[in-house]
Amino acid sequence: MSGRKIKIMYIITALGVGGAEKILLSTIKKLNRKIFIPYVVSLYQENTLADEFREYCDNVYCLGHYIKYNPLVVRKIRKIIMKVKPDIVHTHLPHATIWGRIAAHFAGVKVIITTEHNMSIWKKWNVPFYFLYRWTTKFTNRIIAVSRAIKQLLVDKFNVPPSKIKVIYNGIDTDIILNNAIVPNEVTTLSHPIIGTIGRLHKIKGHEVLIKSMPPIVEKFPKCNLIIIGDGVERVRLQMLAKKLNMEKNIHFLGCRHDPVGILKAIDIFVFPSIEEGLGIALIEACAFGKPCIASMVGGIPEIIKDGINGYLIPSNNPQIIAEKVIYLLNNPVECNLIASRNKLLVRNKFSLSAVVKEIETLYKQTIISFEN
Incomplete structure (x- = not known):
């Protein structure tokens, strides 16, 4: 990766004022721009934080008429991935994680990372989505769990290898x-x-x-x-x-x-x-x-x-x-x-935001190096 910046595409369900959205925005604000170029894809229409995301990202894509259980959204995401050609796709929140992983996989993205903020919604999902998560985890390089409790749930309920999961707490400035x-x-x-x-x-x-x-x-x-x-x-x-x-x-x-x-x-x-x-x-x-x-x-x-x-x-x-x-x-x-x-x-x-972002940046670089080696 030497000689050029690392493109990161963040895929998230929406850009409202929820906890995951605010955490992602704070992370992007602190990213080292000498090394990383952030892009954001929102599965939903423009929300409250969309303009603020645009201030700190190379581009923000809002798909506009997102339907939670419509797999056709994969085609839209894949088209954007093929245009941007990111080095890393990093997904947040359940629906964006399922569709984002699949789109990234079929677009040939080599490094796929997911952050799990709260596993409660997975308990309510039907059997096909449970197996979709299990399947897409196989071609996901790393999962960030925001607490040890979430890591344990991933291991116990989804059979994710512990070595694939890294606990990085949410941080604030x-x-x-x-x-x-x-x-x-x-x-x-x-x-x-x-x-x-x-x-x-x-x-x-x-x-x-x-x-x-x-x-x-x-x-x-x-x-x-x-x-x-x-x-x-x-x-x-x-x-x-x-x-x-x-x-x-x-x-x-x-x-x-x-x-x-x-x-x-x-x-x-x-x-x-x-x-x-x-x-x-x-x-x-x-x-x-x-x-x-x-x-x-x-x-x-x-x-x-x-x-x-x-x-x-x-x-x-x-x-x-x-x-x-x-x-x-x-x-x-x-x-x-x-x-x-x-x-x-x-x-x-x-819970220092600066320390948390450095951990995430290190994970990005290590995962790319591991893949190239």
């Missing part, structure tokens, strides 16, 4: 996040304490459990507010639940935001009640702000939160325990301060 965090006006008017959570409004994110935990918290702290950042199919049902519990004045649905870190800056406690989770970039961001965190003991979350040290791990689907932990932390500000300092140190040492 703490300098940018902390320096650019501006608390929005609608949050500055809220009374404290403020509890916050971030995530798409889907059942696996556990928002219902968090909402059900609010009545006993408000009973002890009547001015307490809960901020929910994110949108999705569950929004109307969750709003109705808040109203049913007489919590509509205390629970605020702020939808998808471009300024979630500003809201993180304002909150007092971060709750991450996921039922399934790969790692959780929002949880890492909350730790960067030194927020006491209460999070479900699922997936890769215990690789971030150590119970009683830098937060509290709880069983999923248990609103009573969430309420107990929130009330305990609100009554113990000294412990909150200790947790804050530990979380800030954790993020600097373990």
